[in-house]
Structures are given as structure tokens and as C-alpha cells.
Amino acid sequence: MASHRRPKQPSRARVTVLTATAAAAVALTSQTAQADPKPSKTDVKAKVDKLYEEAEKATEKLNGAKEQQGKLQKQVDNLQDKVARGQDELNDLRDDLGSVASAQYRSGGMDPALQLFLSSDPDDYLDKASALDQIGTKQTEAINEIQGKQRALAQQRKEAQEKLGDLADTREVLGSKKREVQTKLGDAQKLLNSLTAQERAALKAEEAREAEKAKEAADRAADTAEKAASTNGGDDRASRDTDRADVSESKPSSGRASSAYAAAQSVLGKPYIYGTSGPNSFDCSGLTSWAFAQANISIPRTSQAQTGAGARINSQSDLQVGDLVFFYSDLHHVGFYAGNGQVLHAPRTGTVVRYESIDNMPYQFGVRVG
Template sequence: MASHRRPKQPSRTRVTVLTTAAAAAVALSAQAANAAPSEKPSKDEVKAKVDALYEQAEQATEKYNGAKEKQEKLQKEISTVQDNVARGQEELNELREGLGSMASAQYRSGGIDPSVQLFLSSDPDDYLDKASTLDQLSAQQVDALTKIQDKQRELAQQRAEATDKLKDLATTREELGKKKEEVQSKLGEAQKLLNSLTAAEKAALAEEEARATRSSAERVDLGDAKPASGRAMAAFQAAQSKIGSPYVYGASGPSSFDCSGLTSWAFAQAGVGIPRISQDQANAGTRIYSQSDLMVGDLVIFYGDLHHVGFYAGNGQVLHAPRSGTVVRYESIGNMPYQFGVRI
């Protein structure tokens, strides 16, 4: 006989679990759908984030510049010390040869003391420490030994100095590499954000940037402010000749610049040497705290950590290399947090 048993029904618990899971999945899908439009930032939000990254990159750039400047200075100092050591070693060899010739002459005449023979194969420092020996040496030999001892001490100090500087150089090179990576990382993040924009949004941003550059180069009103000095004016005019040159981190001319690279290059054209980085330029002259006291050619320092610098151009305008993606141009002094001016 055929079985008349009823099919087994799914349990209420299993149905409830399945229903709950399905509902949760639907809810998550709805949330994702609703959230999707807001996940992509707007053009203005991207621009704000990119500007922040560019500012962070510029902060790292000034630290990179400082490490690079220190590296170059250390390399020159090490080269000088090593040259001094080489020359000192030659002088020491000549002194030893001279003393050896005196001792040989005494030996041939039968007048050399055994202690002098001992000296010829030992350290002069140890020999000079024995005062009784000096009575058995001629005044000429004593003078030669003293010179040898002084030269040896001088060479030891120079070699220790060179060793310390080489260690410092290795540390500086490591710091330089880290700052370079930091700058490149920030610029890479900014570029990634820019790449997320649509073609139309990219074009709109490019037009905004082009408009800012055109207006600063062609229609800026500098007024009739007086120059701070003849050399400040000469530096300012040198910077003016570079309007339109691209900002490149770590660059100091003549075809591209970062902010402190422009100001240090411009003053160099006026025959004036100033430090390379903005934080040091902030201490290179007399500080001017009131914007109303600024004169054309004064340096203008921005941000609390003093990481940006430009020239005061007159009528509330500065001439500077703003950031990556821009060129040397005029901008309102109010676009950045003013700290003080510096009159060189």
C-alpha cells in the first residue's frame, strides 16, 4: 500500500531565521543604495581635501629642504676636514722623517743615546711623557718631538670630527629620504583624489586655476607702495620675472621653484644671501608685525609653523610660489594666515 504520511513541514524556527536574514539583507541593500550617492565627494569637497594635502606636502617640503641644506653643508665640511687630515698626515710624515734624519746622523757619529733608538720604533707621545729622556735629547730634537706630538693630537681631533660628521650625514640622508617619501605620498593622495573627478569636474577646476593665474598676472593692482630698500626691490623684480614658472617641491630656480626657493633665488639675484628655508628666512631680518607697515620687497611669512613665504607686492598682494599644481603668481595676502613680515 502506498504511504499516506503527510510531508514534513519546515519548523517555525527555521522559517523565522530565514525571514529575518532575508529582511536584513534587503535592509542592507537599501542602505547601500541610499548611501551610494553620498560616497563620492563633490568637486568642492575634493578641492578642499586636495588643498589640505598640498599644504601638508609644502610643510614636508620645507623640512625636506632643511635636511637637504644640512646634507650639502655636512658634505662640504667633511670634505674640508678630510683634506685637512690628508695635509696634516703629510706634515706629520715630514716631521718624522726630519727627526729620523737627525737620529741617523747622531748614530753614525756614535753620539745617539739608546733611548733615542728606542723612540724611533715607538710612539713619541709615550716618549715625551718620560721627562728624564728630555735631558738626553738635543733642543732641536725636543722641538721636533713636540711638533710631532701636537700634530698627532690635531689629527686625532680632526679624524674624530670627521667621524661624527659622517654619522650626522648618514642620519640626515635618512631624514631626507623620509621627507621626500612624505611629500610624494601627500602629492600622490592629492592626485588620486583629482583622478576620481569626472572629466567635466576636472575641466572646471582647471578653469578656476587658469582664471586665478590670468587675473594675478594681468589685472593685479599693486598700488604705489614704496620699496623696503634698493636690494629688496631688486629681489622683488627678479621674482616678478618668474611669474608663470611652475611650483616644484625642492626647486630653487631658475625655471621652477617652491616658496622659499623663489625668495632665496630672487635675493641671490640682488646679490644678497638669505637662508634657504622659510623658517630660517623668518629670522633673517627685522620683523614687521603690522600689515600696514609692509613695504614692497619685504618677505611675508604665513602659517603658525612658518612653512610658507612670499614677497609683499603692495596693495595687499603677495608674489609667491603657492603650491603644487600652480605657478608663481600674485595673490591676496588675506588668502593665507599672515604671521609677520621680514625686512632684509
């Protein structure tokens, strides 16, 4: 007979536990939602700036790898040319040796004493024997030369192979650094996309205002220096032709730095694009190396290497317009000193060549090229 007992009701304690658990879950969900609010414009800017800084570090390493790749490629090309020329020379030597051997074979293999006994003209034979002896000496010299060429050729081939290996490693580094830069820039763009259009416009407007202030400060410094140069120089035109913000004509680098600085000024507003060095876009060291190249001065491509391009200047008070200025402990950023505490540089992705306060970045030291 079937049982018709009523199902057992949950106890009051069990209901209480379930209710508390559900409430805790709802509260935790609510807390989680509250703990992950939309980041503020200030927070996004700080994170984006950090990503851009990391991208620029990787960019300078990318530039270094590019420079190294170019040097290695030239070395490989030169070695391969040497190997090709050496092989041609070796082939010529072998051909000459083969001709000598053929001549000896055609002269016959008869014993020299018997040839002298049978000769109808002993004097003629002795002359020929002397010539053959000379041929033998030349043959020995040719063999020695061939052996030397073979050793040199083997060494050049080994060097070329090693350089090719270095070139392959450098290309791997190049690809890795390029991917790193692209990843950092992509992450920065995602953060910027999390802002509203209004917030992004506000950030750009703020940057534009700061750049305009920096430009005005640099212009004031240039005007002051120009007046001072005119007053102190009298009719000395050479003095007025030196750096607008550097009235110290005794500095040997002032004229050269002035030309490079003027070149950098001519590309104000050009966009920052990592890995480029003008004339339509620049990264930080691309701008400085390009500008000095316009003044017929060759300096290294990367910011770290450019620190050795001239005399070091530690104090900001000793800086002159046109000096290179370096920032961050690893020296991954460089620009031109523009006077009055301002820098002319290519800042980072999303910006253009512009003026900026030297205090916006951790200054390390300057370098006067000349």
C-alpha cells in the first residue's frame, strides 16, 4: 500500500542558513561591482603615460637593434665580397699551378743524368735544366701561396658564418622589441578608448595648453638672448649668428648646436612615430640624430649612445640652447634644451614635436656636442 506521508519541511535553522548564504552572495556581488568602478580620467592618464614610457624604452632598444643590424649586414656583405674575391684568386693560382705541372709532364720523366749523357748539345741541356729548376721553385712558391689563400678563405668564411648568426639573433631581438612596443601602444589605446570622447578631448586640450606655455617660455628666452647678443656684440655679426639663446660665443659648439636646434625647430608639429628619424615623423632620438645630420654632424642613433656625443653637463643652470638633454635613469629619452627651463623634443606616441617643461621628466644631465 502506497505511503501518503507529507514531505519533510526544512528546519528553521536550515532556512536561516540558506537565507544568510543568499544574502552574502548578493552582498558580495554588490561589493564586487562597487570595487571595480570605471577608472577616472586622471587614473587613465597616469596608466597611459606609464605605458607610453615603457613603449619608448622598448623603442630605443628597437632602434639599437636596427642600428646593430645595419652594421652587421655591412660586415657580412664585406666578408662575402672578400670570400668571393679570394675564391677567384685561389682559382687563378690553381690554374697557374696546373699549367706548370703540365709543362713538367710534357718535358718527360727521363733521369736527368741520362738526358745529359744522350744530349747532342750538353750546354743547351744544362740551360733547360736550370729553367726547369726555376720552374720547380716557382711551383713550390705557388703551392705555399695556394695553401695560404685556402687558410685565409676558410677564416673569412668562418667569420662570415658567425656574423650571419649574429645577424639572425639581432633580427629576433628586432622582432621581439617591435612586438613589445606594439603591445604597449595597444594597451594604452585600449585605456584611452575607455574614456568618453569628451574626456579624451579634455586630455588633448590640456596637453595643447601645456605645449603652448612651453613654447611661449622658450620664445621669451630666445628674445632675451637675442637682445643680449645684439647689445654685447655691437657690429659683430658672427656673434648674432650664434645660437639665439646662447650669447657665449666662446663655446666651440654653439654654432653647430644652433644649426641642429634650428633644424629641430623646423619640424615642430611633425608626429611622433616610434622607430622613425624624419623628415616627416620622429621618435625622440630620431629627432636629435636627424637634426644634427642637417648640420653635417653625425651622432649615434639611440639616446643611450648619444650620451657620449659630447661634453657632459650635470647642472641645469649650465645648459645652453641646443644642448642635448637626457631623462630617466636608463636614459631612454632625449631632446634639445630650448632655454628658460624648456625642452624641444618628440615626446611619445600620440603627440608631435613640441616644447615642454624640463621639469615634466626626471632630468639626468646634458651633453654639448662640438
